[in-house]
Amino acid sequence: MTTDSVINFVDAxxxxxxYPALAGVTLSVARNEIVxxxxxxxxxxxxxLRACAGLMPVIRGTANVLGFDLTIDRESxxxxxxxxxxxxxxxxxxxxxxxxxxxxxxxxxxxQEQTSAMERMxxxxxxxxxxxxxxxxxxxxxxxxxxxxxxxxxLWLLDEPHAGLDAMGxxxxxxxxxxxxxxxxxxxxxSHEIERAQQLATxxxxxxAGQVRDSL
Amino acid sequence: MSMSVxxxxxxxxxxxxxxxxxxxxxxxxxLPFSGLVMIMFAFALDNDDVLQRVAxxxxxxxxxxxxxxxxxxxxxxxxxDGALDSLRVAGVNPQGIFVGKSVALFVQLLVLESVLFLAxxxxxxxxxxxxxxxxxxxxxxxxxxxxxxxxxxxGGLTAGARGRETLLPxxxxxxxxxxxxxxxxxxxxxxxxxxxxxGEGWPWVGVLAVFAAVFGLGGLLSFGSLIEE
Numbered sequence: 001m002t003t004d005s006v007i008n009f010v011d012a013x014x015x016x017x018x019y020p021a022l023a024g025v026t027l028s029v030a031r032n033e034i035v036x037x038x039x040x041x042x043x044x045x046x047x048x049l050r051a052c053a054g055l056m057p058v059i060r061g062t063a064n065v066l067g068f069d070l071t072i073d074r075e076s077x078x079x080x081x082x083x084x085x086x087x088x089x090x091x092x093x094x095x096x097x098x099x100x101x102x103x104x105x106x107x108x109x110x111x112q113e114q115t116s117a118m119e120r121m122x123x124x125x126x127x128x129x130x131x132x133x134x135x136x137x138x139x140x141x142x143x144x145x146x147x148x149x150x151x152x153x154x155l156w157l158l159d160e161p162h163a164g165l166d167a168m169g170x171x172x173x174x175x176x177x178x179x180x181x182x183x184x185x186x187x188x189x190x191s192h193e194i195e196r197a198q199q200l201a202t203x204x205x206x207x208x209a210g211q212v213r214d215s216l
Numbered sequence: 217m218s219m220s221v222x223x224x225x226x227x228x229x230x231x232x233x234x235x236x237x238x239x240x241x242x243x244x245x246x247l248p249f250s251g252l253v254m255i256m257f258a259f260a261l262d263n264d265d266v267l268q269r270v271a272x273x274x275x276x277x278x279x280x281x282x283x284x285x286x287x288x289x290x291x292x293x294x295x296x297d298g299a300l301d302s303l304r305v306a307g308v309n310p311q312g313i314f315v316g317k318s319v320a321l322f323v324q325l326l327v328l329e330s331v332l333f334l335a336x337x338x339x340x341x342x343x344x345x346x347x348x349x350x351x352x353x354x355x356x357x358x359x360x361x362x363x364x365x366x367x368x369x370x371g372g373l374t375a376g377a378r379g380r381e382t383l384l385p386x387x388x389x390x391x392x393x394x395x396x397x398x399x400x401x402x403x404x405x406x407x408x409x410x411x412x413x414x415g416e417g418w419p420w421v422g423v424l425a426v427f428a429a430v431f432g433l434g435g436l437l438s439f440g441s442l443i444e445e
Contacts, residue, residue: 053305055304076307078304079306079307085301087298089298089301090297090299091299092296093235093239093293098231098234102227105219105227106223106228106308107219108223131238
């Protein structure tokens with residue numbers, strides 16, 4: 001593990017529904033990298049992201065994220081990690097502004113940080129006051145990413161961030177990911193949009209049957 | 217940065233109540249449902265003396281039926297788009313989530329019970345005097361706190377489970393049986409149903425207060441583990 005490693009997994013094993021979804025993963029991700037995780041369905045991409053977020057226990061091997069040993073303590077790392085899974089984690093009956101305000105309050109972000117996150121995601125006054133249930137898939141994704149920004153996540157874990165978005169929405173996601181990396185975050189993206197994600201990523205890691213096959 | 221339990225609780229409670237005000241599930245679905253239950257009881261029993269005698273029990277039964285809907289609704293809001301997962305990933309203190317959701321449920325139950333007691337006065341022609349009012353209000357506050365704590369606790373337990381819609385009543389009903397019994401006895405005393413006095417109701421309120429304290433403390437200590445995978 002280098003001193004600048006954000007993620008350091010060695011032979012990490014995690015079990016999901018009795019099945020070894022991670023069957024000895026060895027992976028190191030350096031600070032400020034944008035890493036693309038690719039692989040077929042069931043390869044363990046989502047499980048790896050959830051394990052990095054401290055949501056899934058690693059039962060064997062070494063698993064360090066941002067200096068925290070996940071085999072001992074999965075909770076401490078959570079405040080510094082942002083996971084955007086297949087769902088957005090938003091409240092449909094609240095407006096974008098209310099969602100971001102809620103997340104700001106529960107994580108202790110200032111009003112300035114809240115405003116800055118909305119500006120970064122190009123969420124203006126009119127859009128901010130629309131209910132999430134009335135938004136397009138791309139707008140919901142932007143709102144969810146704004147919530148990650150107010151949380152000041154150092155490690156962004158994005159699971160199929162382009163799914164369900166049109167070309168413009170996908171371009172926006174790419175812009176946001178690049179901005180996050182430029183501002184000091186490390187990003188791991190699991191995606192089936194290989195060509196697009198490869199253009200975005202600094203490195204591609206292939207997962208097959210719960211193991212890293214190659215890292216280019 | 218770790219936030220205080222009270223700040224998280226206030227944010228969660230405000231969020232839940234705002235969602236309810238927007239979606240109007242309580243006013244458009246739960247209140248009419250519980251009102252219908254009260255009317256059906258009136259038709260089924262069809263006797264003023266019997267209705268006055270059992271009014272307290274009927275109000276609390278209708279409250280319990282509505283509790284299942286409210287608890288499922290309050291956790292559906294969290295699980296529909298993965299917000300509960302996001303709260304866990306963000307490391308938000310689960311005690312704050314527990315308290316906040318309990319407070320929001322408490323407020324919604326209080327609104328519901330107020331309407332149900334009004335319905336009992338109109339439909340069943342029950343009366344309550346000054347000393348009875350104090351007992352009744354204390355009973356309602358203690359019973360509602362107990363129901364809110366236990367509802368939030370079991371709602372969190374079943375939030376990620378398959379078949380949670382049927383599992384929740386199955387698990388929750390036996391646990392809230394003491395609230396039904398104690399609140400009914402205390403309410404009968406407050407309404408002086410069947411010749412009981414107001415003084416006889418206070419010990420039942422004591423049990424309700426203990427029930428609320430036990431499940432409040434239990435929830436604070438265990439809610440984090442319950443919502444973990």
